[in-house]
Amino acid sequence: MKGWMGKIKTLSLLSFLAVVLAGCGKENLTALVPKGYGAETSMDLIILSTAIMTFVFVVVFVVYLIAIIRFRKKKGQEDYIPKQVEGSKKLETVWTIIPIILVLILAVPTVAATFDLADESGKKDGINIDVTGNQYWWHFSYPNEEIQTSQDLYIPTGEKVFLNMKSTDVIHSFWVPSISGKMDVNPENENTMYIEAYEEGVYWGKCAELCGPSHSLMDFKVIAVSPEEYEQWVKDMQSVDPKAEPQDAVAQDGKAAFEENNCMACHAIGSSPAAVGPNLTNFGDRSRIAGFLEPTKENLVKWLQDPESIKPGNKMTGNYPKLSEEESDSIAEYLLQLKPSDITPESAGE
Ligand code: HEC
Numbered sequence: 001m002k003g004w005m006g007k008i009k010t011l012s013l014l015s016f017l018a019v020v021l022a023g024c025g026k027e028n029l030t031a032l033v034p035k036g037y038g039a040e041t042s043m044d045l046i047i048l049s050t051a052i053m054t055f056v057f058v059v060v061f062v063v064y065l066i067a068i069i070r071f072r073k074k075k076g077q078e079d080y081i082p083k084q085v086e087g088s089k090k091l092e093t094v095w096t097i098i099p100i101i102l103v104l105i106l107a108v109p110t111v112a113a114t115f116d117l118a119d120e121s122g123k124k125d126g127i128n129i130d131v132t133g134n135q136y137w138w139h140f141s142y143p144n145e146e147i148q149t150s151q152d153l154y155i156p157t158g159e160k161v162f163l164n165m166k167s168t169d170v171i172h173s174f175w176v177p178s179i180s181g182k183m184d185v186n187p188e189n190e191n192t193m194y195i196e197a198y199e200e201g202v203y204w205g206k207c208a209e210l211c212g213p214s215h216s217l218m219d220f221k222v223i224a225v226s227p228e229e230y231e232q233w234v235k236d237m238q239s240v241d242p243k244a245e246p247q248d249a250v251a252q253d254g255k256a257a258f259e260e261n262n263c264m265a266c267h268a269i270g271s272s273p274a275a276v277g278p279n280l281t282n283f284g285d286r287s288r289i290a291g292f293l294e295p296t297k298e299n300l301v302k303w304l305q306d307p308e309s310i311k312p313g314n315k316m317t318g319n320y321p322k323l324s325e326e327e328s329d330s331i332a333e334y335l336l337q338l339k340p341s342d343i344t345p346e347s348a349g350e
């Protein structure tokens with residue numbers, strides 16, 4: 001019996017680990033493998049506090065074991081009561097001072113890190129990006145570069161990038177676990193933070209504040225590329241001609257259908273400022289559709305036909321004419337061809 005239980009326990013532990021670790025590999029939604037300054041700073045504090053916790057646990061446990069073994073009632077000691085001790089200045093001083101020291105060891109680096117992560121020196125000359133949280137998608141505006149984009153946030157590696165964050169509706173929270181901490185995105189006030197990625201890559205981000213029925217699908221990505229590639233991406237985005245005619249006939253029909261079906265009421269192509277829906281300038285370069293779907297034509301057609309079944313409560317549903325299959329198909333073709341840049345999520349490596 002005992003052997004069986006052991007095997008089952010080991011097996012379930014292993015499968016649990018397999019699930020957890022498999023998740024970490026692809027989506028890098030973990031704060032425990034830091035790839036950026038904010039995440040590394042947090043990780044250092046996690047290690048420090050875990051070490052202190054372990055130390056306290058071991059000391060208390062050893063004292064506890066000594067107490068229960070040494071002062072046990074032994075055979076033949078029916079009415080045994082250990083010697084009662086009361087009041088010891090020495091002991092009380094020691095167990096007051098030790099926790100104070102431990103709290104100081106914790107507090108000093110924590111407060112230092114808090115100020116460090118809020119330090120905005122270099123912001124004036126650095127890259128500034130206005131981040132807007134919306135139910136259930138993210139918008140990124142580069143005011144100095146005059147670029148608008150959504151869902152995928154492009155940044156150069158090895159540089160502080162300053163984010164100015166606001167929400168258009170409810171409270172959201174910006175979180176890219178492997179490179180930064182969390183920051184609330186509020187409707188009333190602007191919150192700021194900076195992020196810095198050490199290596200090129202696609203870093204998964206999540207909304208970390210319950211914001212409605214599709215909160216868990218409010219995903220985005222930080223695409224960190226080399227500074228040279230970032231420059232190139234900026235140039236590519238700036239030279240987009242939103243009126244350009246697509247090459248093939250289907251995509252041309254798609255562009256016409258896009259213009260006829262009220263899509264432009266909410267979606268901009270080009271650098272005109274954010275509207276009600278995501279900016280689609282580089283939609284064909286996106287790592288995901290609607291933040292989380294694989295960028296295939298099939299998924300896009302599904303989205304255009306019935307976004308509600310994909311993201312309940314989203315603000316597109318019901319606000320545009322029902323599309324025929326042919327229209328969805330040609331619009332999908334058109335949108336997937338909006339690829340202004342070779343600097344894409346794939347080129348950033350994983
Ligand atoms: C009333 C405003 C509105 C209209 C009209 C509208 N959309 Fe949307 N659309 C949205 C919103 C809001 C989202 C983001 C939904 C979400 O992720 O929560 C969206 C998302 C999308 C996406 C996914 C974007 C991305 O970044 O992944 C595509 C593609 C899209 N819409 C295409 C269209 C097309 C094509 C039309 C016209 C047939 C259209 N939309 C009409 C508001 C609108």
Ligand SMILES: [Cu+2]
Pocket residue numbers: 133134135136171172173207208209210211215218
């Ligand atoms: Cu949210």
